[in-house]
Amino acid sequence: MFAMENSQISSYILPDIVSIMGSFIISLALVSFVQPRVQGFDCKNISIRYPQKPSTISATTLLNSSLGLPTCFIVGLESIIQWKKKPQGPNKTVFALKLFNTIAVFYTAFNMQFTIGTLLKLIAGEPRPYFLEACEPNVDCSDPAVNSRFVNVYNCTGDKSTVRRARGGFLSVKTSSMTTSMVYIALLTEVKLQFKEIFLGKLFLQFLFVSIALFIGASRVVDHEHKWADVVLGFCLGTATSIAAAFATNWFQQNISVIDETTNQFPDDNKMKVTKGHLKKGFHMHTKKGFSKSPRGSIKPSPERQLKGLIVKKNKVVPVRKLSYHGKRHSKRDSMKTARLSAQNPIDDEPLLQ
Numbered sequence: 001m002f003a004m005e006n007s008q009i010s011s012y013i014l015p016d017i018v019s020i021m022g023s024f025i026i027s028l029a030l031v032s033f034v035q036p037r038v039q040g041f042d043c044k045n046i047s048i049r050y051p052q053k054p055s056t057i058s059a060t061t062l063l064n065s066s067l068g069l070p071t072c073f074i075v076g077l078e079s080i081i082q083w084k085k086k087p088q089g090p091n092k093t094v095f096a097l098k099l100f101n102t103i104a105v106f107y108t109a110f111n112m113q114f115t116i117g118t119l120l121k122l123i124a125g126e127p128r129p130y131f132l133e134a135c136e137p138n139v140d141c142s143d144p145a146v147n148s149r150f151v152n153v154y155n156c157t158g159d160k161s162t163v164r165r166a167r168g169g170f171l172s173v174k175t176s177s178m179t180t181s182m183v184y185i186a187l188l189t190e191v192k193l194q195f196k197e198i199f200l201g202k203l204f205l206q207f208l209f210v211s212i213a214l215f216i217g218a219s220r221v222v223d224h225e226h227k228w229a230d231v232v233l234g235f236c237l238g239t240a241t242s243i244a245a246a247f248a249t250n251w252f253q254q255n256i257s258v259i260d261e262t263t264n265q266f267p268d269d270n271k272m273k274v275t276k277g278h279l280k281k282g283f284h285m286h287t288k289k290g291f292s293k294s295p296r297g298s299i300k301p302s303p304e305r306q307l308k309g310l311i312v313k314k315n316k317v318v319p320v321r322k323l324s325y326h327g328k329r330h331s332k333r334d335s336m337k338t339a340r341l342s343a344q345n346p347i348d349d350e351p352l353l354q
Contacts, residue, residue, distance in 0.1 A: 012097055016104035023111030030118045036167040037125030040152035041132070043141035050224040052130040057219060062174050066181045067110065073185050074102050081192055101249075106184050109245035113180045113237055117173035126169035129224040134158050134166035172226045172234035175217040179238025182209040187246045213238070 041048060078099050128134070132141075135156040139146050156163045186206040193202045217231040226234075 009093070009097065013100060013104075016101060016108070019108045020104055020111065023108055023115060027111050027115045027118060030115060030122065034122050036122045036164060038167070039125045039127065040150055040154070041127060041137075042150050043132075043147045047129060047227060048127045048131040049133075050129040052133050053223050055219075055223050055225065057216065059174070062178065062216065066177045067107075070106055070181045070185045071103060074106065074188065075099065077188065077192055078102065102188070105245055105249050106181075109184065109241050110177065110180055113176050113241040114173060116241075117171055117176045117234070117237055120171055121168045121173060124170040125167045126230075128166045128169040129227065131166045131169075134162045169226060169230055170233070171230045171237065172217065172220050175213070175220055175226075175231050175234030176238040176241070178216040179213040179235050180241050181238075182213040183239050183242035184245065185209055187242060191246075 078095070082095055136158040137151070137154040138157055139151055139154050141147055158166075186209040189202055189205055189209075213235070217235060220226045220231055220234075221228050
């Protein structure tokens with residue numbers, strides 16, 4: 001591995017810090033200063049006449065679990081993976097930057113789903129199941145004149161903070177927050193844990209994470225905090241946010257193999273040289289004659305023979321200038337440097353930080 005200058009480190013972490021702080025400030029502003037929409041109600045609507053109950057899991061516990069559990073899991077998982085790949089210990093700077101980036105993506109996704117959910121909650125202003133008990137409206141629902149029509153003009157005499165919460169039925173932000181956290185680390189487990197020895201253990205972990213999110217959603221219905229439709233939409237928002245974060249950071253993108261113009265990375269004899277990187281789906285195994293056999297058995301021209309200075313990516317050939325890592329363009333010189341470093345460390349099949 002190679003040393004990184006302070007300017008490179010700053011340019012790498014600064015966008016992550018800005019995204020985290022920006023999304024957090026927007027979420028905080030919505031919660032603190034924006035009031036929910038005031039809607040009318042129907043006295044005959046039994047869905048808003050439930051009694052208020054104490055929450056099975058408090059808001060503080062949910063928040064700490066939604067943020068703390070994924071953070072600890074990410075740190076532990078990345079540490080185990082680095083230790084297994086390099087028992088002598090990874091480069092501390094590179095490891096810290098990769099770890100920070102993974103956590104930053106999670107926090108940004110978490111803040112964004114919280115912002116979207118809170119915004120929908122404030123715009124809709126849908127009453128919660130315990131709305132009438134919390135609001136204590138200054139109208140008599142037992143009066144036939146009031147009971148027979150939709151009430152638009154009324155005033156709530158209950159506690160203001162409780163009334164504000166009672167207007168946030170759509171959608172369940174706590175469900176979406178926990179779903180975002182659990183689905184994110186479930187996807188991270190799928191991508192990172194590629195060890196055959198723990199196949200069943202990986203499935204169990206993913207099942208456990210999803211079950212936690214389902215339990216939180218069910219508790220919101222049991223506690224009369226939300227209707228079941230609000231919880232389902234919370235699941236959808238959290239899942240969509242996690243999947244979008246995973247694809248935005250190219251988790252499911254296969255590794256990239258760079259062919260150096262000055263370094264022959266392929267063997268000179270007829271015997272195939274196969275490394276861990278070549279064994280992954282989508283890569284060709286190169287032979288001396290200038291042709292390669294793909295996993296499906298078809299014969300294709302060898303990249304060494306025809307495509308020097310180009311990149312083999314998912315069976316497609318693209319110019320070196322299109323190789324990017326975290327949205328940054330790499331020059332041909334940087335790609336050649338990466339190839340030389342990869343030749344020195346053939347077992348490390350992850351892209352190096354530039």
